[in-house]
Amino acid sequence: xxxxxxxxFIIDCKTDDIDAAADFWSAALGMERAAADTPATTGFVRLExxxxxxxxxxxxxxxxxxxxxxxxxxxxxxxxxxxxxxxxAKRVKNYEFWWVLxxxxxxxxxxIRAKRxxxxxxxxxxx
Numbered sequence: 001x002x003x004x005x006x007x008x009f010i011i012d013c014k015t016d017d018i019d020a021a022a023d024f025w026s027a028a029l030g031m032e033r034a035a036a037d038t039p040a041t042t043g044f045v046r047l048e049x050x051x052x053x054x055x056x057x058x059x060x061x062x063x064x065x066x067x068x069x070x071x072x073x074x075x076x077x078x079x080x081x082x083x084x085x086x087x088x089a090k091r092v093k094n095y096e097f098w099w100v101l102x103x104x105x106x107x108x109x110x111x112i113r114a115k116r117x118x119x120x121x122x123x124x125x126x127x
Contacts (some may be wrong), residue, residue, distance in 0.1 A: 003123035004080045007073030007112055008056025018043060018061040025059050053118045069107070071098075073114045075123075080111050083126055 013021040022045035026033050031047040043061040056071065074080035081091065081099050088104035098112040114123070 001125055001127055002074060002076035002079040003119065003125050004072050004074035005119065005123040006055065007071035007115060008058065010069050010071060011059045012062040012067050012069060013059060014062055014064065014066045018045060018059065022059040031057060053116055056115065069109050071110045071112045073112050073116065073119065075114050077111055077113065
């Protein structure tokens with residue numbers, strides 16, 4: 001058995017200036033940038049949500065066209081990827097800590113390690 005749940009939304013930005021992109025989205029959404037971010041080295045900037053245990057909202061520097069994608073968080077990445085493949089998803093690219101998949105309808109999304117504190121309590125359980 002493993003668990004998974006929607007982890008959050010990632011704003012992919014094809015840009016050389018992730019700080020400027022994060023500043024725009026922070027202002028546009030009325031969400032402060034998280035204090036601990038180091039976008040120059042990670043390529044990600046997390047935005048603070050009203051609920052610290054809520055969905056993650058992040059701005060990410062990418063090389064592909066700008067878009068928004070979602071993350072599914074899980075306690076067993078390989079089991080979750082296999083479950084989603086049975087539903088029709090296809091593996092696109094493996095990174096050290098996550099997989100990029102493509103839904104049968106063409107949207108790309110990521111399967112990542114569980115991060116949210118409520119994960120064990122609220123995530124869906126799968127056989």
